[in-house]
Amino acid sequence: MTIRWAGARRDCLILALTVEDLFASAGLLLLWSRGYVEPLHPPPAPRHIVAQQFLALTLQEGRMGDALWPDWWHGLGPFREPQARTVLDHLTSEGFLERDGGDLLVGPHAEQRFGRRNFIDLTAVFTAPPEFTVLRGSAEIGRTDPALLTSAVSGPRLLLPAGRTWAVDWIDWRRRRCFVQPVEGSGGKARWATSMSGGASFALSRAMRDVVLGADPPVKLTRRAAAGLARVREDSRHLVRPDGTVIVRDDGDLQWWTWAGNRANATLKATLGPLADPAQRVDDQYIRVRNDLTGTGWRQDLADRLSRPEVDERALNGLKFSVLLPRELAVETLASRLADYPGATTVLSEPVKLLVR
Known part of the structure; x- marks a missing residue:
């Protein structure tokens, strides 16, 4: 919660509902005190976007030269040989593109799959927010990062929105929704760090280790928070x-x-x-x-x-244009x-x- 008055210093109050949340908050504040800013990196290996761009260029120009297409992207990493050629060969073999002499044209499979409303589904790369909506019945109880839904698990998949543990019943990949039911008891192995992108990062986890080792974030802690961190250190000191x-x-x-x-x-x-x-x-x-x-x-x-x-x-259904690969x-x-x-x-x-x- 952030409170601001004109001409005053900014003040932020963090309320941790559990010891685990307190621990993560301490690690995050420790990173903040060190001037850490999470680096921004483009998603790796955007092969599905390469496939989409091949089709979009062919749609734009009417045809694409089978030997000249690298000139359009001027050596941009994802469009280099041989990786891009593998994607292109798949598009032609599956009928998304078809050959006419030395040129490539939009094929019948692409028209059937993306041709509705003047190919709007093909030209719009981002059509939905990256988060999944978490629902119990028709009631929305939070949002979660798709990475928490795509990793393979054995047994029930557990999430922790709204301060309690939920088991995932069904995932609607197309509409980016997942439906859950409450789990009785402590929740056991459920990850508590679900508000983070795919769980805690390397930097945050190492900062949390530093907290166990004795590092305190340079902020004012309540007596309950200080006592909570002391318990964390006592319980975890043999693990670091x-x-x-x-x-x-x-x-x-x-x-x-x-x-x-x-x-x-x-x-x-x-x-x-x-x-x-x-x-x-x-x-x-x-x-x-x-x-x-x-x-x-x-x-x-x-x-x-x-x-x-x-x-x-099954998570491939949530990766747009995965059908093109x-x-x-x-x-x-x-x-x-x-x-x-x-x-x-x-x-x-x-x-x-x-x-x-």
Whole structure:
């Protein structure tokens, strides 16, 4: 809540409803105090937009030269050979484009799929906000980032809008809506950081680790907030180290506390393959690995073979123009947006400590 008066300093009051929210807020304020600004990066591998641009250019010009199309984009990354050629070949093989000598024309499949209302669905790249509306019946209870709905999970998919845990019943990818039902009890493994884009980032997770290690954000804390952070530090102090990561064997579980954020941990889980617990939903701070592993040698050479996170293929319905791509490329495009390869590489380069409790 922000309060402003003319000529006065700006004042911001943060109300944390849970200890988890308090912890995340402390990490965020610590980043703010350090002058951190989240960098803006275009979404990686926009192959579906490459396909859309091929069709849009052909529609605009009437025809497109099969050998001259690279001149239109002047070497822009996504339109370079051979990646763009793969997309173009798929468009012609599927009838979205057809050949006439050395030229390409809009094909019958494109007219059937996008031709309504003078191809408006083809020329409008962004037709809806990126968030999904979360509904219980007809009542809207919040919004969520699509990344929380696209990663593959085993068991129910859990969200946390409106201060409680909900299980996703059904996702309407076309209209960007998901329908939920309340879950009784504590919610267990539900991620609380659903208001963030796809979970906590690498930078925020590392700032939260710094909070556990003793860093305080330079703001005024209430006595309850200070006591809450003290409890967080007491409960989590064995899970952190300033120069690396911690693997904890506790009550039959083996947890790797990376403090790397959701996307980096999703990348690490995919890279671990059968070494990771397949039933675990990706968490912002740790990965659960197979409890029969010993030592830390199983981490060796993982940095040389990072894998993309798993994707629920039904989520392709929410990636506009995915129908214009080969299915494997569409899945890879979506998976690249769930990955954090630099964060995963950083974790794998750090020393690790094994702790048995």
